[in-house]
Amino acid sequence: MSQPMRNFRLDDDRWNSFRQECDRRGTTSSSAIVQFVEWFSIGGEVPAAEKSSPLNDRISAIEHQIGEILQTLSKTSSQNRLQRASKESSVRLDVQDGDKPLCPVCESSAIRREGRGKLRRDGSRSQRYFCRDCSKLWTIG
Structure with missing residues (x-):
């Protein structure tokens, strides 16, 4: 019985590194992926994603900047409310x-x-x- 082909996206460096590791272990990339899918399907856990990557570092920097902006807006808003109250009184x-x-x-x-x-x-x-x-x-x- 023939199985349908599946496609997924992976950059060339990772794919080549994966294939070299499969060769070193004496298996094929298809076999390794099928084994992973079977293992994952029965409840296997995947390690947490890397905490430090260029994308995660950039996201963290943006979140930090947003936090600073929100603090500044909060302070400015409070000052404006005080100034309005002062003007009204x-x-x-x-x-x-x-x-x-x-x-x-x-x-x-x-x-x-x-x-x-x-x-x-x-x-x-x-x-x-x-x-x-x-x-x-x-x-x-």
């Missing part, structure tokens, strides 16, 4: 969001606040504004 100017001033140049109401304002040494605050129509930037306070 800071003292506001007398001019509120609904009370934006008119532009001193074109008297437009298309105004945007720039930043969260500065707290001066005397306790007063100043706020910068930007006119979307004429691109004028000015400070109040």
